[in-house]
Amino acid sequence: MSFTTTIKEEILALPDRHPAELAALIKLSGSLGLSRAGLTLSVSTENAKVARFIYEFLLEWFDIRSDIRHHQKTNLRKNRVYTVFMEHGVKDLLDILGLSPAFFEQETGLPVSIMDHDNAARAYLRGAFLASGSMRDPDSGQYQLEIASVYVDHAQDLRQLMQDFLLDAKVLERKRGAITYIQRAEDLMDFLIIIGALGAMEQLGEIKLMRETRNDLNRANNAETANIARTVKASMKTINNISKIIDHVGLETLSPELQEVARSRIAHPEYSLQELADSLSTPLTKSGLNHRLRKLNKIAEEIPE
Incomplete structure (x- = not known):
């Protein structure tokens, strides 16, 4: 009907x-x-x-x-x-x-x-x-x-x-x-x-609410997917740079703090920055972790090809 x-x-x-x-x-x-x-x-x-x-x-x-x-x-x-x-x-x-x-x-x-x-x-x-x-x-x-x-x-x-x-x-x-x-x-x-027509009004309201809820969930899922994609992309860039450091100069040339971050990043490529920061022996803030990751990337970029 x-x-x-x-x-x-x-x-x-x-x-x-x-x-x-x-x-x-x-x-x-x-x-x-x-x-x-x-x-x-x-x-x-x-x-x-x-x-x-x-x-x-x-x-x-x-x-x-x-x-x-x-x-x-x-x-x-x-x-x-x-x-x-x-x-x-x-x-x-x-x-x-x-x-x-x-x-x-x-x-x-x-x-x-x-x-x-x-x-x-x-x-x-x-x-x-x-x-x-x-x-x-x-x-x-x-x-x-x-x-x-x-x-x-x-x-x-x-x-x-x-x-x-x-x-x-x-x-x-x-x-x-x-x-x-x-x-x-x-x-x-x-x-x-x-x-x-109050019954029809309630039915319309329920349909409208379900559609809006479904749309909100889709938007949230799309945003989460985009965030994951960005995280993976950044993670792979850092992992590639860490691999370059290992191949050319070795992790032992780095400070203990940078070595731990490098090993954790390679072991957990799917981790977000916050999860990676929390996994360290001495947990860092996201800002502190970012600072160390930038150092690793910079060291890799300075290694001659």
Whole structure:
């Protein structure tokens, strides 16, 4: 199951409902028609559970009986499309939901009643996500939530609605409409809190934490590997110089302190400077050990080839 589906199913299971949810679904997925009985309204979705949600909402809140119809898409995806169809009480429903201007006067933005009330705004965002929202699977490492709108004005109002909740929302225009989107993981988590999808928010937080922990471990491992490589490289340079001293003048020509350092370095090429300093009969500081290693290197460099 996709993460988008996880969020939508959690929204559908919430106990509290608000008319603004239905308003968003109709605004984004609804279309008007005419029949012998008069005005009709169709709300389409590819999610059977969302269709059932709309059907039950209309019946329980507005005592409107509707039909659920379906057909198969003929494009490559061939998804099944569900349509909740109403042919009674359509005009009254649009008036109650504040959608009459949208359908009869071509007002493409959000109703002021939604923009100015916190609970209505949260509910509208829930409905908008149910209608045309999606979120990338956070396991992919890319965070993005988007809601598609037919009209740019509506996408811009959605952006403002999200920004009112301090989310860093943006709008991207496309050939067919526009999308309102957010990309920061923290904003995605806040959005899920705003719409009441707390389970999905916790899941996203866990995935984000695991990815960050894994990245931190990888960085630490890479840094440790680089440090080991540098240590080995420096160690081999010194060992080669010590071998040169042994071959040309002998270790016995060195002071006892330098002889001990030379022998310890050859015996333990994998030791870090601190480990090498601690291995001596009289432990040294890293600075003191470095001083002796530099002396050994200098002696080797002064030996004629």
